[in-house]
Amino acid sequence: MKSIRHWTQRWQLRLGTLIGFAVWHGTSATPAIYAQQPQRTPATYTVEQADAGLEIYRQQCATCHGENLDDGPFAPPLRGVDFQAKWQVR
Structure with a gap:
């Protein structure tokens, strides 16, 4: 035993x-x-790039998304809590 x-x-x-x-x-x-995990770096851009982006947005996106990025009648908002929740994991 x-x-x-x-x-x-x-x-x-x-x-x-x-x-x-x-x-x-x-x-x-x-x-x-x-x-x-890779560290994210903040986006950097010039004033000229921002101005060019604004012009393109006004011509091609504002009709659906709205002038304020969240008040368009045909497309989802491009800012705010819902937008951040959707894109923060990507």
Whole structure:
């Protein structure tokens, strides 16, 4: 009986050690995964580019999206909470 109990205790110890190592290894790798996420840099553009974009928007987009980006009759808003919620994950 003593040898069976000793054998069982040894396997419980080994299994516990293995599970402990697996949990430790899994949690220690998690921060490294998040650290590798690419950093977003803010968009930069010139005044000339912004003016050109505004003119293109007025000619090709404002009819549907509206002059204020969110008051057009035929297309969804291009600003506001719903717009941000849709595009923040992309």
